Amino acid sequence: xxxxxxARLLESxxxxxxxxxxxxxxxxxxxFEVVDPASEEILVxxxxxxxxxxxxxxxxxxxxxxxxxxxxxxKRADLLRAAYDAILARREEIATLITLEMxxxxxxxxxxxxxxxxxxxxxxxxxSRMHLEGAYGTEPGGGYKIMTYxxxxxxxLLVTPWNFPLAMGTRKIGAALAAxxxxxxxxxxxxxxxxxxxxxxxxxAGLPDGVLNVITTSDAAGVVAPIxxxxxxxxISFTGSTQVGKLLLxxxxxxxxxxxxxxxxxxxxxxxxDADIDAAxxxxxxxxxxxxxxxxxAANRIYVQSGVLEEFTRKLAERLGSFRTGHGLExxxxxxxxxxxxxxxxxxRLVDDAxxxxxxxxxxxxxxxxxxxxxxxxxxxxxxxxxxxxxEEIFGPVAxxxxxxxxxxxxxxxxxTPYGLASYLxxxxxxxxxxxxxxLDTGMTGINRxxxxxxxxxxxxxxxxxxxxxxxxxxxxxxxxxxxxxxxx
Ligand code: NAP
Numbered sequence: 001x002x003x004x005x006x007a008r009l010l011e012s013x014x015x016x017x018x019x020x021x022x023x024x025x026x027x028x029x030x031x032f033e034v035v036d037p038a039s040e041e042i043l044v045x046x047x048x049x050x051x052x053x054x055x056x057x058x059x060x061x062x063x064x065x066x067x068x069x070x071x072x073x074x075k076r077a078d079l080l081r082a083a084y085d086a087i088l089a090r091r092e093e094i095a096t097l098i099t100l101e102m103x104x105x106x107x108x109x110x111x112x113x114x115x116x117x118x119x120x121x122x123x124x125x126x127x128s129r130m131h132l133e134g135a136y137g138t139e140p141g142g143g144y145k146i147m148t149y150x151x152x153x154x155x156x157l158l159v160t161p162w163n164f165p166l167a168m169g170t171r172k173i174g175a176a177l178a179a180x181x182x183x184x185x186x187x188x189x190x191x192x193x194x195x196x197x198x199x200x201x202x203x204x205a206g207l208p209d210g211v212l213n214v215i216t217t218s219d220a221a222g223v224v225a226p227i228x229x230x231x232x233x234x235x236i237s238f239t240g241s242t243q244v245g246k247l248l249l250x251x252x253x254x255x256x257x258x259x260x261x262x263x264x265x266x267x268x269x270x271x272x273x274d275a276d277i278d279a280a281x282x283x284x285x286x287x288x289x290x291x292x293x294x295x296x297x298a299a300n301r302i303y304v305q306s307g308v309l310e311e312f313t314r315k316l317a318e319r320l321g322s323f324r325t326g327h328g329l330e331x332x333x334x335x336x337x338x339x340x341x342x343x344x345x346x347x348x349r350l351v352d353d354a355x356x357x358x359x360x361x362x363x364x365x366x367x368x369x370x371x372x373x374x375x376x377x378x379x380x381x382x383x384x385x386x387x388x389x390x391x392e393e394i395f396g397p398v399a400x401x402x403x404x405x406x407x408x409x410x411x412x413x414x415x416x417t418p419y420g421l422a423s424y425l426x427x428x429x430x431x432x433x434x435x436x437x438x439x440l441d442t443g444m445t446g447i448n449r450x451x452x453x454x455x456x457x458x459x460x461x462x463x464x465x466x467x468x469x470x471x472x473x474x475x476x477x478x479x480x481x482x483x484x485x486x487x488x489x
Contacts, residue, residue, distance in 0.1 A: 021209025
């Protein structure tokens with residue numbers, strides 16, 4: 001078990017709304033329950049915001065906007081850096097909370113805290129520099145002077161999913177705050193606790209009131225729509241499904257809001273005959289099993305060249321067979337539950353459908369009895385093109401293996417999707433590696449590695465996987481606009 005006392009942690013975790021630097025219940029006093037997906041026990045109840053609470057959070061972000069934008073960049077940078085240290089100082093607590101409400105094994109939750117915190121380090125380093133980006137010069141006709149500079153977009157709404165309860169928030173918050181924007185964040189209903197504890201950490205680190213506001217709700221649509229319709233809001237940054245992303249883009253059109261969208265994926269992973277098969281199995285295991293498969297960049301379709309199909313499939317099944325399923329706080333557990341019954345039912349439906357259409361079960365595929373939304377590591381081979389899992393995100397520990405013969409076929413099949421988030425390929429041939437990486441229609445490609453996320457790299461997708469990038473030097477640009485001043489001297 002983890003070192004943190006679970007009962008004490010749950011007693012001390014904030015459960016109210018964080019608005020204008022203060023904790024307060026929902027106006028209606030309503031609450032909703034947060035459930036441990038591994039035991040199905042109720043952990044705590046948290047405030048259930050209404051649309052009035054949502055607008056109150058926006059009021060606070062608007063009130064704080066001018067002061068935060070005018071805060072000297074070094075002061076903002078120092079605060080972000082202090083927040084980075086403060087998150088890491090509470091690493092065990094935050095990680096335990098992630099495991100309790102989301103289910104992933106504690107070691108992975110610790111990894112998420114490290115990854116999530118790093119955005120504050122990264123963006124603290126950018127906070128003071130972007131204010132010097134701009135131009136000063138004479139217009140080509142020689143008539144007057146052109147001056148440009150970057151300024152914050154303004155009050156921003158952030159909406160995040162449950163699969164990385166800390167990092168999907170901090171990847172946005174770090175960039176927004178560094179740019180000088182104030183924010184309202186709405187975490188997912190299933191995992192509100194991590195973001196609430198994070199807000200308390202930020203408060204203790206000295207973040208001014210109103211710069212960060214957190215609203216938790218069981219009525220996402222009812223709370224988000226009025227904020228989106230408020231003309232004081234200047235930006236939406238969303239991470240979640242493509243379906244909800246399209247809906248929010250429609251709402252954003254009304255106010256012509258700046259929009260950043262990190263949406264769904266359907267990542268292909270290609271293994272060529274000339275690959276180092278053990279390295280490919282390592283990479284595929286990471287790309288498939290990280291976060292129990294509940295990741296937007298999870299390898300959803302694994303394409304293996306026919307010459308190495310048998311060896312790769314056998315070795316991947318051996319590797320996935322070594323995972324130990326259980327409560328993520330138990331020692332030695334490497335695979336937690338899925339987030340809820342609905343997600344498990346979806347995985348069951350996709351596996352049954354693939355098998356009905358001709359896929360072979362190499363291992364797994366049986367739903368265990370008992371409490372918790374567990375699903376075993378599963379390997380399917382000979383998955384046909386018309387299987388629903390070819391086109392839908394599995395979001396579970398199911399490796400779907402397809403075979404191919406030629407490089408051209410592999411590329412065509414990998415790109416046969418409206419999504420374009422991540423892709424992976426394994427080969428020892430450098431020319432092929434670069435050629436195939438360039439031909440894959442995705443925002444990110446891993447060559448001989450199964451993980452691409454890094455705060456210094458631009459994370460994001462093309463096609464229906466999204467708009468904009470998070471992390472890297474581009475992440476902060478999402479929260480900035482260019483102001484041009486023409487000067488007649
Ligand atoms: P989701 O259903 O789209 O929910 C994401 C967020 O949107 C949650 O906070 C949710 O609130 C909120 N929401 C739902 N319906 C809404 C509405 N009508 N109006 C406003 N907000 C609404 O996605 P999910 O199931 O939580 O997350 C899984 C998806 O996220 C997958 O498709 C995955 O690929 C994607 N994802 C993408 C990235 C990326 O960087 N590209 C990263 C992680 C995940 P409630 O929780 O209260 O419903």
